[in-house]
Amino acid sequence: MEAIPSQANLHLMSYFFRRPRVVLLLQVLLVAWFAGPVAAVEADQTLKLNYGWNAVWLEVEPTDASGGSLTCDQVFRADGFRIDRIASQVGSIGTAEFTSNPESLFNQGGWDVWASDPASGETASIAVRANHAYLVHVTTLDGAVQDGAAAGTLSLRGKVAWNRPAWNKGSFNLVGFGVQGVPTFSSMFAASGIVVDGPIGAAANVQRLNSATGAWEAVKGADLLESGRAYWINVPYTLSGNGWAGPVEMDFPGAVSGSLGFGSGPGSLEVVNPANPAETPVLMSAAELTFSSLEASGGPQHQVTLTRLAPTGSDPAASDLQFFALQPVPLELKWQTQSVDFTAGWLAASVNPASSRSITVGVKRNWSSGLNFREHLYRVSVSLSGGSVYRWLPVRAINADLSPTPGSTAPASQFTGLWAGQIILSSVTSLGTAGSPVQATASELPMQIFIHVDSAGQARLVPRSILMQTKTASPDIAPTQVLVVDETRLPYLEGVQQRADGTRVGLRLETVAFDLPRDLSVAHLSTSLRSKVATAQGIANPAEVTDGDVLAYFTLGSRTSRPPDLPETYYLSWPLDGQPGVGRTVGTGASSPLTLDAFHRSNPFRHAFHPQHGAGYPVSRSFSITFDAAPDPTILTGTYQETTRGLARQDIVSKGGISLRRITTVDTLQ
Numbered sequence: 001m002e003a004i005p006s007q008a009n010l011h012l013m014s015y016f017f018r019r020p021r022v023v024l025l026l027q028v029l030l031v032a033w034f035a036g037p038v039a040a041v042e043a044d045q046t047l048k049l050n051y052g053w054n055a056v057w058l059e060v061e062p063t064d065a066s067g068g069s070l071t072c073d074q075v076f077r078a079d080g081f082r083i084d085r086i087a088s089q090v091g092s093i094g095t096a097e098f099t100s101n102p103e104s105l106f107n108q109g110g111w112d113v114w115a116s117d118p119a120s121g122e123t124a125s126i127a128v129r130a131n132h133a134y135l136v137h138v139t140t141l142d143g144a145v146q147d148g149a150a151a152g153t154l155s156l157r158g159k160v161a162w163n164r165p166a167w168n169k170g171s172f173n174l175v176g177f178g179v180q181g182v183p184t185f186s187s188m189f190a191a192s193g194i195v196v197d198g199p200i201g202a203a204a205n206v207q208r209l210n211s212a213t214g215a216w217e218a219v220k221g222a223d224l225l226e227s228g229r230a231y232w233i234n235v236p237y238t239l240s241g242n243g244w245a246g247p248v249e250m251d252f253p254g255a256v257s258g259s260l261g262f263g264s265g266p267g268s269l270e271v272v273n274p275a276n277p278a279e280t281p282v283l284m285s286a287a288e289l290t291f292s293s294l295e296a297s298g299g300p301q302h303q304v305t306l307t308r309l310a311p312t313g314s315d316p317a318a319s320d321l322q323f324f325a326l327q328p329v330p331l332e333l334k335w336q337t338q339s340v341d342f343t344a345g346w347l348a349a350s351v352n353p354a355s356s357r358s359i360t361v362g363v364k365r366n367w368s369s370g371l372n373f374r375e376h377l378y379r380v381s382v383s384l385s386g387g388s389v390y391r392w393l394p395v396r397a398i399n400a401d402l403s404p405t406p407g408s409t410a411p412a413s414q415f416t417g418l419w420a421g422q423i424i425l426s427s428v429t430s431l432g433t434a435g436s437p438v439q440a441t442a443s444e445l446p447m448q449i450f451i452h453v454d455s456a457g458q459a460r461l462v463p464r465s466i467l468m469q470t471k472t473a474s475p476d477i478a479p480t481q482v483l484v485v486d487e488t489r490l491p492y493l494e495g496v497q498q499r500a501d502g503t504r505v506g507l508r509l510e511t512v513a514f515d516l517p518r519d520l521s522v523a524h525l526s527t528s529l530r531s532k533v534a535t536a537q538g539i540a541n542p543a544e545v546t547d548g549d550v551l552a553y554f555t556l557g558s559r560t561s562r563p564p565d566l567p568e569t570y571y572l573s574w575p576l577d578g579q580p581g582v583g584r585t586v587g588t589g590a591s592s593p594l595t596l597d598a599f600h601r602s603n604p605f606r607h608a609f610h611p612q613h614g615a616g617y618p619v620s621r622s623f624s625i626t627f628d629a630a631p632d633p634t635i636l637t638g639t640y641q642e643t644t645r646g647l648a649r650q651d652i653v654s655k656g657g658i659s660l661r662r663i664t665t666v667d668t669l670q
Contacts, residue, residue, distance in 0.1 A: 041310060041377040041394045047154040047228045050211035051081070052147035054136045055230040057176020060158030061130035072114050072126040076136055081151040084116040085137040088126050089174060131163045133174040133230035148212025160377070160392040161258030165243025172232045177245070179227035181387020186221030188384055191247045191294045193238045196221040207232040224386070240294050246389040248302045248351055248382045252289045253426070254657060259394035260287060262363045263639040264585070264626040266400065269362060271326060274336045284362035285397065286326060295353035303383040304349045308342040310377040320367040321374040321397055326360040335360070342378070365399040372402035372583040373628070398583050398628055415453045415580045416667045418462065418483055420509070421660035423447040423640045428654040438653050447513035451586065451660065452483065452573065455667040459586050461574040464510040467664060468493040483666040485572040515602040516571040517595045520550045526565040561615065562599045573669055580627060580636055587624030594621040604647070619646035625658055634662045
């Protein structure tokens with residue numbers, strides 16, 4: 001076996017454990033709600049490779065024509081040289097320990113290895129992803145050894161996203177950075193607590209690979225940081241934050257999603273044109289970007305630059321989603337645009353040591369035809385000594401005035417199944433502030449939601465269901481999964497999971513965040529209760545009472561005690577307007593909110609044992625979900641907005657983000 005990168009008495013070995021091949025469905029449900037979306041915009045990256053071993057850092061995720069992931073043997077290929085071996089750590093970033101055995105690294109369970117020689121027995125199924133390190137061995141086309149000489153470049157293009165690194169503290173991490181110019185290691189890590197100018201040898205905190213020798217060598221502070229190169233970095237427990245992307249950290253609403261999303265608009269911030277203040281203000285969606293310098297007092301000042309990369313300034317699409325730098329109008333409660341050139345690069349902020357700066361940006365949806373979804377790519381650069389370090393910033397928005405055009409999203413049938421979602425409410429109507437504005441909350445409120453889509457594209461809210469399967473008497477006939485909302489159907493089905501004692505049980509999926517209205521249709525009312533409704537509504541013939549009359553009778557809020565014959569039957573699912581898909585909206589219709597009547601089991605004003613609180617006030621909830629991305633056929637993300645009536649004198653509006661993942665493709669409810 002060919003030796004992998006080594007040093008005479010030093011080697012870094014990963015101890016990442018491999019994840020099991022089989023994951024229980026319940027585990028999928030728990031982790032899927034927090035999965036982040038992947039941005040659809042793409043960028044280019046060029047890797048400089050030498051003959052021998054190279055430690056490379058990928059900033060992009062190359063994909064095929066349909067957007068699917070590619071494997072390493074598809075990505076790492078060139079015409080002028082041959083790549084014959086690739087190693088990738090299992091997981092995102094690996095921990096490491098030292099070993100003197102240069103052959104031991106790839107024999108551990110924490111690495112995947114590909115070799116071009118089929119007889120090697122190595123795998124070719126390593127998926128290539130962005131913000132990940134790879135060890136790549138390059139040889140000549142005829143197999144001659146030229147270790148250390150320049151082999152050539154490898155040009156890649158792929159998807160990118162805003163990346164906030166998460167490192168394992170107290171261990172070595174194999175990581176890289178987006179770099180422009182020739183910054184030094186000391187300017188990059190001075191504020192991190194990572195000592196670059198440490199002793200040479202096993203205790204050196206930063207190691208880089210020498211392609212000529214295959215050895216890891218200590219890095220000094222005056223050495224130059226390179227783009228596309230991966231380094232072993234010993235991360236102390238005292239590191240500020242979870243990872244290090246440079247001496248200036250950046251944050252913005254929705255940063256965890258990997259992009260700066262402005263939702264469906266049109267926006268609520270009125271912005272004036274400083275060149276013509278008399279001009280009618282324009283509505284924009286606004287967001288705040290915050291930059292914090294991690295330098296200690298007395299350290300250098302850093303400049304933060306925001307540059308638009310795609311579309312280019314000459315591209316007509318560049319004016320579709322207009323991005324603005326905003327500033328307040330002096331002595332007035334107004335906002336105005338700044339005259340900046342994002343194509344050339346805008347100096348967004350100069351951040352002093354141990355301080356923070358915030359800027360406000362906004363978008364104007366300036367397109368009226370075609371796709372209702374736009375996404376542009378920006379780069380955020382932080383100045384260092386001799387250069388800068390950067391991260392990608394996708395900016396996306398939806399034009400709510402446009403309907404999805406053919407081909408802009410997958411057919412509704414492709415969204416068939418049950419979707420499990422996680423809602424994070426981050427702003428709500430303030431009842432203690434004049435005008436009751438919608439303000440950011442001190443903390444975020446998570447809520448679960450389940451939405452089912454049938455084969456015709458009809459979406460339904462399903463607060464509780466059980467995943468079962470049909471019974472079969474022959475192992476040659478596979479059972480069919482069914483989604484049960486009517487529990488009277490359970491005796492005719494069997495569970496999808498088998499316990500140790502042989503009992504098969506179903507998988508219950510339930511949320512406490514939503515409950516459905518009582519079924520107050522006339523067909524479910526007793527004769528006496530129908531007569532009471534007729535009398536109260538002034539209807540002479542009880543047979544003429546309609547469902548609307550019954551609903552009005554129980555939403556007046558004048559009942560002080562529960563009618564003894566009030567049916568305790570509730571809807572099992574609730575139809576929603578709209579269909580899922582990029583730029584589409586799903587939610588309760590204007591005439592069909594989720595209404596909790598005065599005696600509803602979930603009415604918050606009722607008290608189970610207090611005689612004076614037997615009846616509550618009617619409460620209704622209306623919500624809408626606007627989807628802003630579909631990075632994967634099984635993932636949908638977007639914005640959530642709810643209006644609640646009845647809890648206070650005025651309506652309460654709450655907003656936040658939502659992420660949904662499909663957990664089963666069952667197309668019908670039973």
